[in-house]
Amino acid sequence: MEVKTETQVVEQNAVTESVAAETPKRKTRTRKAAEKTVKPIVPKDIDPEQYVTVRNGFQGRLVYVSKHTGERFVWDQFGAEQEMELRELKNAKNSYKKFFENNWFMFDEDWIVDYLGVQRFYRNAVRIEDFDEIFQKDAETISQIIGGMSDGQKKSVAYRARVLIAEGEIDSNKAIAALEESLGVELIER
Numbered sequence: 001m002e003v004k005t006e007t008q009v010v011e012q013n014a015v016t017e018s019v020a021a022e023t024p025k026r027k028t029r030t031r032k033a034a035e036k037t038v039k040p041i042v043p044k045d046i047d048p049e050q051y052v053t054v055r056n057g058f059q060g061r062l063v064y065v066s067k068h069t070g071e072r073f074v075w076d077q078f079g080a081e082q083e084m085e086l087r088e089l090k091n092a093k094n095s096y097k098k099f100f101e102n103n104w105f106m107f108d109e110d111w112i113v114d115y116l117g118v119q120r121f122y123r124n125a126v127r128i129e130d131f132d133e134i135f136q137k138d139a140e141t142i143s144q145i146i147g148g149m150s151d152g153q154k155k156s157v158a159y160r161a162r163v164l165i166a167e168g169e170i171d172s173n174k175a176i177a178a179l180e181e182s183l184g185v186e187l188i189e190r
Contacts, residue, residue, distance in 0.1 A: 102152020
């Protein structure tokens with residue numbers, strides 16, 4: 001057994017304390033932080049031959065023809081659904097990026113957007129089921145929502161606004177003025 005003098009013990013404690021001060025403390029994860037951590041989408045875990053629902057984000061008839069297979073997909077109206085293979089959506093992203101940039105292809109499940117790598121196009125997109133709620137907001141909120149939209153969604157909002165104004169659903173002059181200013185179009189004749 002080694003016997004240390006008091007001076008050696010003090011020196012050893014000083015060295016241990018300086019090493020401890022230089023060594024960064026490990027951050028421990030709290031349970032809340034662990035719960036908030038979202039597991040990333042791993043492409044190898046997803047079958048590219050899987051079919052997913054694609055909804056029409058265009059106000060009107062939307063047609064997509066596959067360059068690879070020649071298959072034709074037709075959505076007759078806004079919000080209509082078609083089943084498409086994930087592989088075909090990947091091909092569409094590479095061949096017809098406008099369908100994503102303009103939010104003409106809409107998805108109910110967020111993981112599809114992540115898998116395809118088109119998050120930047122859908123960051124401010126309004127979901128189809130929430131579309132008509134835009135027109136019930138106050139003028140300032142309408143301007144904020146529309147300001148972040150893609151050009152394709154802005155055109156859809158303009159089209160839908162014209163229909164709702166004609167039907168008498170939108171009758172607030174402030175809302176109509178905010179829509180016209182945000183969209184850069186004239187919705188009613190003056």
